[in-house]
Amino acid sequence: MLIEQGRKFEILQRRYLVDSYINRGLTFVRGEGCYLIDESGEKYLDLMSNYGVNIFGYNHLYLTQKIAAELPELMTLHGSFNNDLRALAAQELVSRCGHGLSRVQFSSSGAEAIEAALKFAVLATGRKKFLSCGGGFHGKTLGALSATYQPKYRMPFEPLLWDFKFIPYNDLDSLEEAADNNVAAFLLEPIQGEGGINVPAEGYLREVRRICQQRGVLLILDEIQAGAGRTGSFLASDEEIEEMDILCLGKGLAGGLPFGATLVSREIAEKIPRSIHTSTFGGNPLACAGLLATLELLNDALFLHVKEIGDYFSGRLRKIKSNLIVEVRGKGLMIGMEFKERRDSIIKDLQKRKILAVPAGSSVVRFLPPYIVEKTQIDECVEKLEEVIKSLK
Ligand SMILES: Cc1ncc(COP(=O)(O)O)c(C=O)c1O
Numbered sequence: 329m330l331i332e333q334g335r336k337f338e339i340l341q342r343r344y345l346v347d348s349y350i351n352r353g354l355t356f357v358r359g360e361g362c363y364l365i366d367e368s369g370e371k372y373l374d375l376m377s378n379y380g381v382n383i384f385g386y387n388h389l390y391l392t393q394k395i396a397a398e399l400p401e402l403m404t405l406h407g408s409f410n411n412d413l414r415a416l417a418a419q420e421l422v423s424r425c426g427h428g429l430s431r432v433q434f435s436s437s438g439a440e441a442i443e444a445a446l447k448f449a450v451l452a453t454g455r456k457k458f459l460s461c462g463g464g465f466h467g468k469t470l471g472a473l474s475a476t477y478q479p480k481y482r483m484p485f486e487p488l489l490w491d492f493k494f495i496p497y498n499d500l501d502s503l504e505e506a507a508d509n510n511v512a513a514f515l516l517e518p519i520q521g522e523g524g525i526n527v528p529a530e531g532y533l534r535e536v537r538r539i540c541q542q543r544g545v546l547l548i549l550d551e552i553q554a555g556a557g558r559t560g561s562f563l564a565s566d567e568e569i570e571e572m573d574i575l576c577l578g579k580g581l582a583g584g585l586p587f588g589a590t591l592v593s594r595e596i597a598e599k600i601p602r603s604i605h606t607s608t609f610g611g612n613p614l615a616c617a618g619l620l621a622t623l624e625l626l627n628d629a630l631f632l633h634v635k636e637i638g639d640y641f642s643g644r645l646r647k648i649k650s651n652l653i654v655e656v657r658g659k660g661l662m663i664g665m666e667f668k669e670r671r672d673s674i675i676k677d678l679q680k681r682k683i684l685a686v687p688a689g690s691s692v693v694r695f696l697p698p699y700i701v702e703k704t705q706i707d708e709c710v711e712k713l714e715e716v717i718k719s720l721k
Contacts, residue, residue: 337367358387360386360387361698361700362375362386362705363385363386364378364684372679372682372683373682373705373708374697375683375685375696375697376684376694376695377580377697378584379686380521380553380579380580380696381579381580382580382584382698383557384580384625384700388700391625392583394617394620394621395617395618398413398613403612403614404612404613404614405612406608407434407606407611413613413616414616417611417616418431418432420620420623421577421589421591421623422591424562424623424626425562425577427571427575428571429592430592430593430597431591431592431594431597433448433589433590433600433610434589434607434616435587435589435590435610436587436588437578437586437588438550438579438588439466439468439469439472440469440588441552441576441577441590442466442467442472442548442552442590443469443472444576444588445515445576446458446474446475446515447471448574448592449513449546449574451601453546455510455512457490457492457510458491459495459506459507459515460477460492460514460516461477461496461516461517461523462497463477463520463523463524465477465517465520466515466517466550470485470489471489473485473488474488474489475515498526498532500539504539507539509543509544511543511545513545513573514545514547515548515550516536516548516549517550518559518563518564518565519554519564521694522688523689524664524666524688525657525664525689527659531568532568533568534568537568537569537570537571540573546596547569547572547574548573548574548575549565549569549574549575549576550576551564552588553579554662555579555581556577556580556622557626557660558661558696559659559660560631560632560659560660561631564662574592581618582618582622583619583621585615586615587619630699637661637697637703637706638659638660640703642656642663644707644710645663645710645713648710648714648717650717652667652717653666653667654666654667661695661696661699661701664694665693665695666689667693668691670720671687671692672687674716675687675693677719678693678713681715683708
């Protein structure tokens with residue numbers, strides 16, 4: 329009876345929600361800093377930021393104050409009316425992104441940001457052929473799913489949209505071959521997240537941009553997971569790409585509120601007719617308050633911190649000795665640890681020790697810690713991970 333009581337909400341969820349998520353068997357009722365707190369007050373160290381959303385952890389004072397201040401003012405307002413926070417948030421986001429991007433379309437999720445990007449690419453080029461990468465993940469709505477590689481997500485719905493072709497990630501020859509003049513755009517993650525924290529060779533993004541430009545193919549950068557400071561710069565592709573066509577953002581940019589953004593260059597913006605793409609909640613003032621507050625926190629000092637603490641985390645993981653480990657890879661606080669086998673047991677056993685990580689690809693444990701993570705918390709994770717790995721031998 330006591331266990332039933334403790335699992336009341338899990339049982340209710342399992343009974344009334346469509347069973348479309350893996351259920352990790354935990355019920356969280358509160359978050360504080362880097363911790364999620366369950367019904368009985370047990371704290372779990374969240375080293376995946378709630379799938380990359382809670383980049384400043386939970387209940388961050390500045391973010392919650394800024395969002396709470398907007399609640400009684402105006403939570404939501406359709407895009408056909410103007411709004412102070414939406415105007416300021418758009419101005420700030422466009423200027424922070426730079427790279428020749430001149431306008432933004434707001435939405436409420438990553439997949440929605442991708443949908444807009446695909447439609448804008450069709451409007452700008454008149455073509456309906458797209459390239460994306462093996463291992464790539466762009467979301468699960470029909471357009472985004474058409475560009476998402478994983479066959480298990482796609483198969484029940486095929487044929488999907490238009491003409492999508494997958495090429496190998498980090499392979500310029502395949503791009504050269506595939507980027508013909510029927511292609512509207514190449515959809516690319518600067519570092520693959522869901523696919524296994526795959527970091528391309530230095531110079532890959534620069535060359536991709538050159539090839540695309542040469543062939544008149546637009547480049548859609550999906551920085552939904554890798555952007556917003558995660559790799560130690562505002563955008564993961566900041567260093568290699570000067571001029572951008574289309575950029576998608578999402579996850580934690582609005583302080584944890586549902587958010588997506590599709591930024592476009594001036595030339596593309598001019599080809600988007602009025603009313604062709606709208607969304608009731610896109611750019612709602614509440615999310616814009618979260619976005620403005622988050623952008624304030626994303627400064628150079630923070631990026632440096634993300635690089636340093638990310639190097640510390642990767643460095644400590646690399647020192648773990650076990651023949652189960654294939655490799656530790658990533659950038660900043662986007663880190664993957666690949667195992668030869670037993671990946672799922674490792675994540676489960678970490679969870680039993682109150683550390684949360686997520687899978688990526690078929691063999692990678694993915695860490696996306698909040699930017700406020702401290703060395704002592706990383707040390708705790710590494711100690712427990714060593715314990716887990718030893719126990720598997
Ligand atoms: C790179 C990338 N693109 C798109 C998405 C889809 O975002 P959402 O789940 O908000 O629709 C994700 C989500 O994990 C992602 O990592």
